[in-house]
Amino acid sequence: MDRRKFMTNIGVAAGTIAVATTAKAENYVKSKEDPPISSVAKNALTPEFIVDEATGDISQTPGQRMAFQRCFGCFDNCGLRVRVDDKTDKILRVNGNPYCENNSGDPLPLDMPVKEAFKNLTGDQGHNNRATTCGRGTAATDSVDDERRVTQVLKRAGKRGEGKWNTIPYEQALKEIVEGGDLFGEGKVAGLREIRQLDKEAAPGQPEFGSAANHLFATYLGDNAARSNFYTRFMINSWGTSNIGKKSAYCGAQQRLGLALAAVNPHQGAWHAHPDWKEARYAIFLGTSPGNSGNSLNSLGRQLADARVDNGFKYVSVDPLLRTTPSANTGGEWVPIKPGRDTPFLFALMRVMFDNNWINAHHLSTANAAAAKAKGELHHTNASHLVITEPNHPQNGKFLSGSTIGLTGENPVVIDPRTGQPADAETVQDGKLFVDQTLTDKDGKPLSVKSSLTILRAEAQRNSLATYAEATGISEKKLRQIARDFTSHGRRSSVMLSTASSSADGFVTGWLTGLLNTLIGSHHAKGGAAYWLGFHNGSKNDRYQLGKIDGGFSGTEIGITASREGRYENSTEYKNKRANNQPLYPASQPWMEIAPVKHAGEMLTSHANNDPYRFRAFFSWRNNVTYGNSGLSQAVINSMKDPKQLGLSVGIDCHLNETTNLCDYLIPDLSAHEEYAADRMWGSEMKGFSAGAPVVTPRTVKDQYGRHVCMERFLIDIALMMNLPGFGKNAIRTSDGRQVDLFTLEDWSARYLANVATMCKKLPPVTKEDMIWSGAERAMKPLNDKLTPAERTAVAAVLSRGGYYEAEPRYSGDFLNGHTGRCLRIYNEAVTSFIHAYSGKAYPGIPTYQPNHFWNGDNWEKHWPQDEFPLLFSSYKSTLRSPYSVAFKRTAEFSPTNYIYMNIHTAKELGLASGDKVRITSPTGRFTDGQLQTDEGVVKGAIAVGMGFGHSRGFGGDDRMIDGKLISGLKERATGTSVNPMLPTDPTRTGESLLLDYWTGCTARHGVSIKVTKLS
């Protein structure tokens, strides 16, 4: 049989053959009793489609249905096409969505009929049209019928955290949670009705912390927009709590917030860069390598291969750990770096670039938007804009405005290179890049000024290359070579980072990556640093006014979070100190002002410290803060376990994880394949989103009316019982003056999808055949009567393609299409308006290099003696693992455990060897144990440990008793080392604390000092 016939016989296998055929999960392999489908593929799955060999036409396989969904195996949100067995209602296999760039590289056009698109997947076309999912996405279907998934409502039967549960009717749980009572034989528990006290202050005497409604602390994941918007609408807009925490702050938010500062002011967004793979020639990957973390793992392998073959793409992976791609002859080079030293590495590159004038002066000197247009640039920059550097001047550190020196208007000022004189930045084409001089102000006084670029250059040159080499462990020669390579490809080069950012200066690291890309003119340039074009957020369309609630809250009036995400200078503490003539700084605790990140871990330390107050109720929906956030102390965990400190604790999830195991109730929730979705994709530059509807029947228990229990059902019922605004009859206003009900999951999802779909400009026409082949006909049934005819058509169009993927020309001239020009910021003046709550000093307008330090400014080494803790810690994202993937059976099979990786020479010096059982101890005395693996693939003097392992307290790795029956832990879920509990806190803070990024207050963990000792 030739290859084409073989492929047509087995149907479309795409990239998942290896995973599916080697997996043990029984629903993926036909049973031995089933007749063989051919002599070649004896008990393989029946084909996805049946291909008529004579005509090439395809027909559906009887007994199976197709559906589109979005993948939630990680937060890249690729598309999925799903095969479901009609009889068993079980997912047989998933592959990629051929319309989605993340799955197929060169996606098929949206207006191609669905059947035609599927036909394009058949036969032997090499890599063309191979719409795939990665190994993790393929395995994620296991979660639907996972043997330890919780589908019943549970109430704890022993002490909180003891692992003993009883199943109870949903209605009982609902009543107890709302009304409270002596629920556990431990005394009275306040219910939600009692806790929501809008007329009392959360922290009496400190009005900035809002009302006592803030005593409800709610966590969530945040990366599934349709459902997250519902959750936040309930928590913030209806209930009125500001304490809604998510994972970003302990998952690298500082890198994206820092990167964004190269282009926007604080609070104006977070950016995420990746190379423009189609035209890239060179890239620096910091703390990762292509395909190991970051943008869609699913597409990166193909993108890298194509870039290498088509364009001779080369890259360097600057990382404590040698990962798979640079070791596999992919045009990459591994440069080992000491963990947590990425900032000095980037400053070293910057220094070499300034020393040699390897910067894009044409781009940088562009002084305004009109000049950018005239010069064929997309962006202009403030590199030439002058900053006042007169220490005692009231505007010191601010941009010089024209009126200050007698010019007309308030625009920034540059030195006109043609005249050598100051000029309104809006009136010239270019500004002089390097300026350090004294002007005369309008009153005739001398005024020293520097250009933005001069200030940045001075900071980069403040330290010698030798200092940077010493800090990073990378030789000066290598640093020069990387800088040379980075700047030798014009704009077709970029630098990007991933987990490198999780150090105490991760925000600075991210900021520097943005600035380095600015220095070569790479942002949005063909072959440069690329960014997604955005997606359609259903709460941002007023067709259905989902974000507004009559009688509800907008979010700004409910006070700041318990974790103090606000301005210290507005606080009662500050005002009292001033009134009493006390020193204003330091504040008693950090205030996170530059970038409020809704830090769930910091909210918990506030709770444990009872400062400013304790929470009375906790909701954890699809989140696992006690596992995911490094450094939470046992005292914090105890404060969650103790009913006297936290009265009511509710988990909403598919799993009893490390956090929901500490709850009083577990409300079962939908799995990713059972939910409605419309989400942004990482890894695609197209404007659009992946979308889907439930592809199988939810496995959760039903309520008394026959409706499946889920997060939305639970919160709607709470709202109806408590008469909260924004739910029930006529709860949602429409832009055409109607009001519609919000009683069910479908009421919300239909309107959310309608908002999303009606924002799409180029929806394809949809035929009956499309509806059947795509599964949209089935998906639309619960939604149809909630929508107008036009909305039905639009939503059906979206679901029939598994999302919306706007195909525009990729480039406009030398830049990626669809992006608007802006002022790139070498100097970010807005940052200087924030004051550090310990030092009392304003933050600088450029990133600065200061070795890792604590909140009070002490260097880490001062408290963590190097002779006692000689090694540096780093962690990394394991390719197949994500926070929830331990519940993907095949993931646990393919990636069963992790190791503590250490350089073989370092191990020898310490008397250690591969296979040793060892203990990692941090300066706080906390430790974790694991198995050592030694080789040359880790930087000397450090260890690297993969995240996502060691689930001994959740996901079924734990023993649990339900209705008196012991369900033993699955040992394969508990294997490996979980490092987060070992990581240290900040010894310069009071009370329970976390180790934080100095600027943003995000969690830091990279580069901390540890020791490794052999266990006997």
Ligand code: SF4
């Ligand atoms: S990269 Fe993430 S979203 Fe994409 S297929 Fe893999 S697991 Fe799914």
